[in-house]
Amino acid sequence: MGNKTIKSWFRGFKSDSNDSKTRNLQENSEKSKSKLKKLVLVGNPNVGKSLLFNKLTGSYVTVSNYPGTTVSIDSGKCNISGENYEIIDSPGMYSLSSITEEERISKLILLEDEPDILLHVVDAKNMERMLPLTLQLIEAKLPVVLVLNMMDEAENAGIKIDTSQLEKKLNIPVVSTAATTGQGIAQLNQKIAEYQIKDGLNVKYDEKIESAVQKISDLLQGEYPVSPRSLSLLLLQEDSDVQKLIKEKEGSNYSFIDNLLNETLSQFKQPLNYLIKMKLQKEATRLVSEVSEDIGEIKIGFREKLSRAMINPLTGIPILLAVLYFGLYRFVGGFAAGDMVDFIETEIFGEWALPLVEGFVTSSIPYEALQSLIIGDYGIFTLGITYAIAIILPIVGAFFLVFSILEDSGYLPRLALLLDRLFKKIGLSGRAIIPMVLGVGCGSMATMTTRTLETKRERNIATLLLALAIPCSAQLGVIFAVLATSSSALWLWVIVILFNYIIIGFAASKILPGSNPTFYMELPPLRVPKLSNVLRKTYTRLIWYFKELFPLFIAISVLIWGLELTGILDFIIGALNPVLSAIGLPVETAQTFILGFFRRDYGAAGLFEIQDALTGVQLLVAAVVLTLFVPCVAQFVVMIKERGKKVALAMGAFVLVYAFLVGFLLNLILSTLGVVL
Amino acid sequence: MKMISELAEEALEKIWVFQEDHPEDPLSPEIESFDPEVIKELDDLKFIQKEEGGFKLTSEGLEEAKNVIRRHRLAEKLLHDILGLSGEDMETAACNFEHIMEGGVEESICNLLSHPDKCPHGKPIPPCDCRTHGGHGHGHGRRQCDCTAGVKTIIDKTVLPLNKMAKGQTGEIVYIKSSKRDNLQKILAMGVLPGRKIEIIQTYPSHVFQMEHTQMAVDSDIAGSIYVGSTN
Ligand SMILES: Nc1nc2c(ncn2[C@@H]2O[C@H](COP(=O)(O)OP(=O)(O)OP(=O)(O)O)[C@@H](O)[C@H]2O)c(=O)[nH]1
Ligand SMILES: [Mg+2]
Ligand SMILES: [Zn+2]
Ligand SMILES: [Zn+2]
Numbered sequence: 001m002g003n004k005t006i007k008s009w010f011r012g013f014k015s016d017s018n019d020s021k022t023r024n025l026q027e028n029s030e031k032s033k034s035k036l037k038k039l040v041l042v043g044n045p046n047v048g049k050s051l052l053f054n055k056l057t058g059s060y061v062t063v064s065n066y067p068g069t070t071v072s073i074d075s076g077k078c079n080i081s082g083e084n085y086e087i088i089d090s091p092g093m094y095s096l097s098s099i100t101e102e103e104r105i106s107k108l109i110l111l112e113d114e115p116d117i118l119l120h121v122v123d124a125k126n127m128e129r130m131l132p133l134t135l136q137l138i139e140a141k142l143p144v145v146l147v148l149n150m151m152d153e154a155e156n157a158g159i160k161i162d163t164s165q166l167e168k169k170l171n172i173p174v175v176s177t178a179a180t181t182g183q184g185i186a187q188l189n190q191k192i193a194e195y196q197i198k199d200g201l202n203v204k205y206d207e208k209i210e211s212a213v214q215k216i217s218d219l220l221q222g223e224y225p226v227s228p229r230s231l232s233l234l235l236l237q238e239d240s241d242v243q244k245l246i247k248e249k250e251g252s253n254y255s256f257i258d259n260l261l262n263e264t265l266s267q268f269k270q271p272l273n274y275l276i277k278m279k280l281q282k283e284a285t286r287l288v289s290e291v292s293e294d295i296g297e298i299k300i301g302f303r304e305k306l307s308r309a310m311i312n313p314l315t316g317i318p319i320l321l322a323v324l325y326f327g328l329y330r331f332v333g334g335f336a337a338g339d340m341v342d343f344i345e346t347e348i349f350g351e352w353a354l355p356l357v358e359g360f361v362t363s364s365i366p367y368e369a370l371q372s373l374i375i376g377d378y379g380i381f382t383l384g385i386t387y388a389i390a391i392i393l394p395i396v397g398a399f400f401l402v403f404s405i406l407e408d409s410g411y412l413p414r415l416a417l418l419l420d421r422l423f424k425k426i427g428l429s430g431r432a433i434i435p436m437v438l439g440v441g442c443g444s445m446a447t448m449t450t451r452t453l454e455t456k457r458e459r460n461i462a463t464l465l466l467a468l469a470i471p472c473s474a475q476l477g478v479i480f481a482v483l484a485t486s487s488s489a490l491w492l493w494v495i496v497i498l499f500n501y502i503i504i505g506f507a508a509s510k511i512l513p514g515s516n517p518t519f520y521m522e523l524p525p526l527r528v529p530k531l532s533n534v535l536r537k538t539y540t541r542l543i544w545y546f547k548e549l550f551p552l553f554i555a556i557s558v559l560i561w562g563l564e565l566t567g568i569l570d571f572i573i574g575a576l577n578p579v580l581s582a583i584g585l586p587v588e589t590a591q592t593f594i595l596g597f598f599r600r601d602y603g604a605a606g607l608f609e610i611q612d613a614l615t616g617v618q619l620l621v622a623a624v625v626l627t628l629f630v631p632c633v634a635q636f637v638v639m640i641k642e643r644g645k646k647v648a649l650a651m652g653a654f655v656l657v658y659a660f661l662v663g664f665l666l667n668l669i670l671s672t673l674g675v676v677l
Numbered sequence: 678m679k680m681i682s683e684l685a686e687e688a689l690e691k692i693w694v695f696q697e698d699h700p701e702d703p704l705s706p707e708i709e710s711f712d713p714e715v716i717k718e719l720d721d722l723k724f725i726q727k728e729e730g731g732f733k734l735t736s737e738g739l740e741e742a743k744n745v746i747r748r749h750r751l752a753e754k755l756l757h758d759i760l761g762l763s764g765e766d767m768e769t770a771a772c773n774f775e776h777i778m779e780g781g782v783e784e785s786i787c788n789l790l791s792h793p794d795k796c797p798h799g800k801p802i803p804p805c806d807c808r809t810h811g812g813h814g815h816g817h818g819r820r821q822c823d824c825t826a827g828v829k830t831i832i833d834k835t836v837l838p839l840n841k842m843a844k845g846q847t848g849e850i851v852y853i854k855s856s857k858r859d860n861l862q863k864i865l866a867m868g869v870l871p872g873r874k875i876e877i878i879q880t881y882p883s884h885v886f887q888m889e890h891t892q893m894a895v896d897s898d899i900a901g902s903i904y905v906g907s908t909n
Contacts, residue, residue: 094866094867094868095865095866097862097866099859099862099863099866125890126889126890126891128889129867129868129889129891130868132868157890159890270761271858271861273861273862273865274853274861274865277865277870278870278871281868281870281872285872298887298890307892308878308879311878311879311883311885311894312879313881313882413894416894417882417883417885417894418882418883419882420882420883420894420896421882421883421896424896429896430883430894430896518859518860518863518895518896518898518899519883519894519895519896519899520863520864520867520893520894520895520896520899521893521894521895522867522891522892522893522894523885523891523892523893523894
């Protein structure tokens with residue numbers, strides 16, 4: 001990262017940016033003067049920040065039941081008592097000392113952006129664990145409003161909280177809400193409208209720490225959006241982002257601070273983050289005992305039993321297989337890719353739409369070349385619209401539906417812990433299961449979610465595996481449908497892909513320097529998915545997916561049409577032919593691979609169209625190569641943004657060569673053995 | 678028990694350490710540099726034997742050195758893990774501490790620390806006698822450890838790392854200790870702190886525990902840094 005400014009980090013981009021810090025600062029202060037009041041939502045992961053954001057703005061950002069759903073900043077507008085606000089949803093963070101990248105994004109909002117009101121959202125039933133962050137935010141002199149969300153669950157658990165009492169003790173506004181039901185949102189709006197900055201409760205640390213804080217604060221000369229006291233405390237905890245920020249702002253003055261810091265640190269036997277956290281926790285515990293009552297007992301009801309069955313390997317693995325079989329194979333593969341696609345393709349498009357369009361085009365457009373732009377082999381309608389609506393939409397829609405239900409139930413974190421040991425073998429932690437599963441839905445979304453992984457090494461391995469061996473749902477659906485007639489072909493496909501996934505993961509974990517990641521994850525309670533959220537999420541994702549897909553695919557249709565018209569396409573197909581025949585595929589598959597080069601789902605749809613022309617072995621080889629084949633353009637763009645150009649290009653090139661190599665070997669083995677599928 | 682001076686004990690320690698580092702070298706040149714008085718004492722106790730080219734530890738000497746080292750490293754471990762000392766402070770304190778650890782105390786400390794096998798510097802701690810008679814060593818649960826009656830009472834107040842706890846066991850977190858700064862940071866961030874009561878829900882494939890109204894899953898590496906005083 002070298003000399004990147006903090007600002008560029010916060011924007012979430014890793015490349016470009018040599019823009020000077022001063023300009024950013026100016027921009028910043030101008031913005032805060034001229035623009036709307038800014039409301040920022042922060043807090044631990046999975047406490048309901050995004051759901052609150054949705055309730056406040058009326059728009060939709062993803063809400064799911066696992067920590068790490070939001071990985072970048074979302075902003076929206078809302079109107080509260082006649083005043084307009086800009087409102088920002090941030091990724092969850094456990095403390096001001098960030099560990100993962102998405103946590104750091106949130107911290108940098110606090111260090112850089114000057115919110116007018118900061119809503120610290122906590123899970124009411126776990127208030128005691130989350131209040132230390134509130135105290136830290138108050139310490140930073142940020143304009144905090146404390147939101148005790150999930151009050152419904154807290155009440156069910158037998159927890160009573162005296163909000164007004166807590167408000168008095170902390171000396172900041174406190175509201176309790178249940179974002180799911182909308183309870184308390186009105187009061188929250190009121191607190192926002194009436195907000196006035198106050199000095200909240202100050203925590204006193206032991207004398208040694210206090211005097212160090214005093215000395216460091218006295219040395220700080222720059223202007224900061226957070227209090228010198230808080231910066232000094234973060235410096236004492238050896239927070240590297242704060243260190244960098246202060247180094248930048250203090251210039252030559254920094255060496256004094258650094259000396260003082262080192263001198264102070266050497267006086268302490270225990271790490272200061274430990275001592276400070278302990279003190280904050282003590283305060284929080286005291287507050288909680290004064291304002292709340294916990295009379296409930298932790299009961300082991302049906303939910304808890306189910307949860308325990310999910311995480312116990314003896315029952316958890318059968319549950320996982322059942323989810324894969326019914327959710328993926330039967331519903332996405334059988335129902336969506338089979339029945340639905342059949343119906344839409346033959347009944348709607350074949351019987352009705354295509355003849356209609358053909359009739360219209362041939363009668364109204366006189367030029368044959370233009371006709372073929374729309375209804376030719378690679379025409380916008382024949383290829384683009386048919387593929388997108390008849391094949392991709394039902395499959396991807398079905399997958400997103402299943403995935404949303406899984407996300408909202410809280411199954412994924414449980415799966416993560418179940419698979420952690422296996423993932424460690426390929427250099428990943430169980431956490432990586434979330435980007436992996438998300439990758440089946442959309443590779444670019446998933447690549448961005450690798451931010452929740454801790455180390456660069458882990459993010460690189462996950463990005464590579466996402467690019468190589470995670471099929472997208474359209475591919476998966478088509479492959480299930482195409483290989484459905486031969487279960488041995490399907491099994492071979494599964495085995496080959498899994499094998500490559502493991503081999504490459506294992507090799508990458510051996511080659512890349514660094515140590516294996518550790519695994520820690522909070523398990524949210526299992527929740528019954530809310531139909532409205534599931535549908536909204538599926539819908540939003542589909543819209544998002546098609547927004548990305550449609551323009552690209554029209555462009556592809558036009559491009560290919562142009563290439564065909566000029567004869568370049570034949571040339572490309574001719575050039576591809578030797579490669580294809582080396583892996584035992586007929587020339588008809590060239591089109592599939594050309595399409596697949598732009599989009600995985602397109603390649604899959606192309607395969608679906610030509611399946612009858614291929615033998616079983618050819619289908620298997622084509623399916624394998626297409627699965628491993630290059631990530632789609634959108635995913636590639638995200639790869640560049642997240643991992644940098646060099647890494648992304650290297651990965652892309654590797655994947656391309658590797659896919660054909662595997663195809664070649666697979667074909668060689670199958671044909672030598674004389675296998676017929 | 679033979680009486681042995683502190684200086685002689687320290688000399689034995691040095692020889693042990695030298696041998697640890699130079700296993701191929703049976704003679705310890707170290708010995709030459711000792712105070713003649715100490716050499717005499719060790720010789721009288723039949724802990725060392727003069728050989729061609731230098732001195733060598735006798736089997737008794739080896740046994741005694743092993744015990745001294747064990748006490749020294751246990752002391753280091755205790756001071757480091759429980760009192761949070763490190764560096765010079767830990768060393769000086771350990772050097773004083775090791776000489777006053779009588780047999781019983783030593784066993785209790787070993788139990789309290791749940792039979793550590795490495796000192797804070799990562800050097801091996803010679804195993805306790807009880808560890809050699811079966812059911813011991815790596816990962817043994819405290820329940821199997823009923824080596825001596827005197828120790829047994831202490832066992833029930835044992836502090837165990839979370840990854841050694843069994844399903845259903847409950848306890849209170851006593852301290853967090855990790856050689857990796859990162860791990861400490863993560864544990865603190867999640868709010869897993871001394872004073873918190875926990876119950877173990879599952880131990881394989883990951884360690885899952887209930888802490889108040891939260892459930893957490895951690896791998897063995899992190900679990901091994903969370904020390905719990907168990908109550909049942
Ligand atoms: N029962 C109940 N559930 C809630 C409430 N608020 C949010 N949830 C659920 O909690 C889960 C997490 O909500 P999100 O809004 O995604 O949480 P977040 O804080 O944005 O999470 P990250 O983006 O991961 O940091 C979802 O399953 C929500 O439906 C609430 O007040 N009551
Ligand atoms: Mg969110
Ligand atoms: Zn040592
Ligand atoms: Zn023992």
